[in-house]
Amino acid sequence: MKQLLKQIIKKIPLYYPLHNWEVKRRQVKELVEWERKGKPLPPPHIVKQRTLQTYAKRFGLKILVETGTYCGDMVEAMKDSFDRIYSIELSKELYENAKGRFKGIKYIELIHGDSGLELRKIINKLNQPALFWLDSHYSAGVTARGDKDTPIYEEMEHILNVPDREHVVIIDDARLFGTDPAYPSMGELSDFIRSKRPDTDIRM
Template sequence: MNRTPIYITIEQRWELNEWVRRGRPAPPPHIVKQLTIREFAEKREVRVLIETGTYYGDMVEAMKDYFSRIYSIELSRELYEKAKQRFAGDDKVKIIHGDSGIELGKLIASLDQAAVFWLDGHYSEGVTARGDKDTPIYEELTHIFNSPQKGHVIIIDDARLFGTDPAYPSIDELSRFAKAKNPNVTIEVENDNIRIVPCSQVG
């Protein structure tokens, strides 16, 4: 896959520069999250993006020109219907309704190639839906690590909540869990997200 130049708008550039000027506080602006996903996809030559937590579909919209296939899982029926309508007619986008801790396993079973996983399916108040758990992260990771396809890149949003919110595991606990599933991964935290990457693909 040829590397595509990463362009951002003047407004996004200003937002990015302002965030850097303020010392990179968490959470970062949306463009930082977009750039993280795009950079990992380019580096790994991955053409499939799987998101948990569709919300209004803004990440799908931002990423749809950079992937050949995008799947997004949303627990809220209302948000699912809105996102489904937003991307109606776009064959490369599939919005799935349900609990990502369950639906992700079904989706992964159908994969024939590696994917970038953007895990943002945790409860965050407001219009977001609340499942049996505030975060299904352990279930999501288990499905990914059990995948017959190797080389997946995992990016977990809102790292600041892990270890500070009692409903979330600490980053150390999460790291031990991931290493127990696959010792050949590197786990890093940067810009309010946790990156779990195959060791051979780091750098």
């Protein structure tokens, strides 16, 4: 009954505009609190948004590819900064929620599936460099868990296998890599990347 009520409420025309307003208000409050505390790690979502916008502007990127849609907050924040947005989500429930949130926005394409498999299909469609935001690692809660806690190797292999594309890749929470046996260390990931593309510029 509770789930049915939620579905009905989300169909009200004003639901998503009000929801988006509330999300932005909360994110600004989180930013103020983060700055007050001396900017500890991890940074709030709004800082990550600004990072993506900075790199997109610096390299003239008009396509965003995200792995790990979650609630769709990054897609919402980036929708006015890109001409085309792709986002992959493993959880069926989160994918369906995001479909409702971005219904009718033709330049936003949501994909349900494992990013380690689906990313290749998106890359094959690209005819220009893109900004990749890799955020599909398992983080408990409502997030879905695939065959691996993070498909980062598979994701990077798809990206690196395409020649002559100056893609820019940003990995969320990369500082945590190497702190869990299920995740590679940044050193291991860097070695993997350079084994595929020795000229890759890697920054941490």
